[in-house]
Amino acid sequence: MLWFLRELACSPYGGFCVAKLSLNRTTQGKVLPPAERGGRTRMEAHGSARLSRKRKKEGSNGEAEEGEKPSKLKRYTVGLKYPAPYADQLESMEEKPYQRVTIEEARRGTPPDRPVRVYADGIFDMFHSGHARALMQAKCLFPNTHLIVGVCSDELTHKLKGFTVMNDDERYDAISHCRYVDEVVRNAPWTLTPEFLTKHRIDFVAHDDIPYSSADSDDVYKDIKEAGMFAPTQRTEGISTSDVITRIVRDYDVYARRNLQRGYTAKELNVSFINEKKYNLQERVDKVKKKVKDVEEKSKEFVQKVEEKSIDLIQKWEEKSREFIGNFLQMFGPEGALKHMLKEGKGRMLQAISPRHSPSSSPTRERSPSPSFRLPFLAKTSPSSSPSSQHSGALSGYTFSPRRQAISDDEDDED
Numbered sequence: 001m002l003w004f005l006r007e008l009a010c011s012p013y014g015g016f017c018v019a020k021l022s023l024n025r026t027t028q029g030k031v032l033p034p035a036e037r038g039g040r041t042r043m044e045a046h047g048s049a050r051l052s053r054k055r056k057k058e059g060s061n062g063e064a065e066e067g068e069k070p071s072k073l074k075r076y077t078v079g080l081k082y083p084a085p086y087a088d089q090l091e092s093m094e095e096k097p098y099q100r101v102t103i104e105e106a107r108r109g110t111p112p113d114r115p116v117r118v119y120a121d122g123i124f125d126m127f128h129s130g131h132a133r134a135l136m137q138a139k140c141l142f143p144n145t146h147l148i149v150g151v152c153s154d155e156l157t158h159k160l161k162g163f164t165v166m167n168d169d170e171r172y173d174a175i176s177h178c179r180y181v182d183e184v185v186r187n188a189p190w191t192l193t194p195e196f197l198t199k200h201r202i203d204f205v206a207h208d209d210i211p212y213s214s215a216d217s218d219d220v221y222k223d224i225k226e227a228g229m230f231a232p233t234q235r236t237e238g239i240s241t242s243d244v245i246t247r248i249v250r251d252y253d254v255y256a257r258r259n260l261q262r263g264y265t266a267k268e269l270n271v272s273f274i275n276e277k278k279y280n281l282q283e284r285v286d287k288v289k290k291k292v293k294d295v296e297e298k299s300k301e302f303v304q305k306v307e308e309k310s311i312d313l314i315q316k317w318e319e320k321s322r323e324f325i326g327n328f329l330q331m332f333g334p335e336g337a338l339k340h341m342l343k344e345g346k347g348r349m350l351q352a353i354s355p356r357h358s359p360s361s362s363p364t365r366e367r368s369p370s371p372s373f374r375l376p377f378l379a380k381t382s383p384s385s386s387p388s389s390q391h392s393g394a395l396s397g398y399t400f401s402p403r404r405q406a407i408s409d410d411e412d413d414e415d
Helices: 103-108 129-139 154-158 168-176 194-199 222-226 241-250 251-259 275-333 339-354 387-397 402-414
Strands: 004-010 016-024 116-122 145-151 183-187 204-208 230-234
Touching: 116 129, 129 145, 129 204, 129 230, 145 168, 145 387, 168 183, 251 275, 275 339
Parallel strands: 116 145, 116 204, 145 183, 204 230
Antiparallel strands: 004 016
16 A cells, blocks of 8 residues: 655645655555665755745845845755656555545645545656656645656557657656656556546646647547646746757767767668768868867967067066166266266366465475485595586585485476
């Protein structure tokens, strides 16, 4: 028996929800023992979840006041430990009476042991965020929801819609690991019959409101809508399985080359020998282009660095040249230091060579008699009447004074 205890807070549109969930999922028809169930409490915060936030107090200029900080989400471990079970692995519910709940009862909330059973079906090929958002909306339609997801088989899908990328087992497994799914119905029917609804005790069917045409009907959900069991959801624009396949087909060469690089053979990719060589050649050309582009970028960086350094060198050279010219002008200019030095030197030279005149009022200094000496070979003799004797007498009467001679030499220099 599958028991559920859930408290959900959902937006009116069903886009987002914050849920506390405690449930026991079965594996292969058996209920897991408490030791193996693990923690089943989860807090689901998807996108902009409804949380208690502080409102920003804005002034007249529209800016938030100081001290107000936006609240942030707390950290939670939100993952489940087990995938959703398959419907054929669970105990049959056919023995229980089938009594649907009304939309008003479902919106008010049902008892924990009687969740609203919502069914959503599809192909779910290449499971993507658009599928996940549709299942999230179906899960959040009512406060207490048990979401059943039906997945069509390959045989039925290839017959009525077209080929799929993933096989049915892969699609079943992908849906069972979606966090919003409680139960998976394998080999789901294309058109819902009253017998199928009764077997699975379905209260409401969730799908987008766009008519889904088929070979037998313009809208396979027409009878469900007329019975008041249809709960519409919103499609996610810009993402679908067809859009993903279109991207791959549009850029087929890119993805074929990608897989060849990753080790897949041309046979596995169904690529001909000529195309394989073409892709290999394109890959080599792209590598050469990439190398050339890298060299160009590096050369541009090098040239930019050289230009920056050259500009710096030129600026430094200009500064040094200005400094050198200024120093040169200070030394050798019209009013430079050299001219002042020459003037001072010239003045000193003129002062040195000009005569020094003593003041007239200064007292004359009497010169002390310098010591005299007589030449030894000149001896004073008695006067004689002969000229030679007179001349020798004159020489013998002459005395030499060194100090007198020095003074007379100084006077001659001054003259």
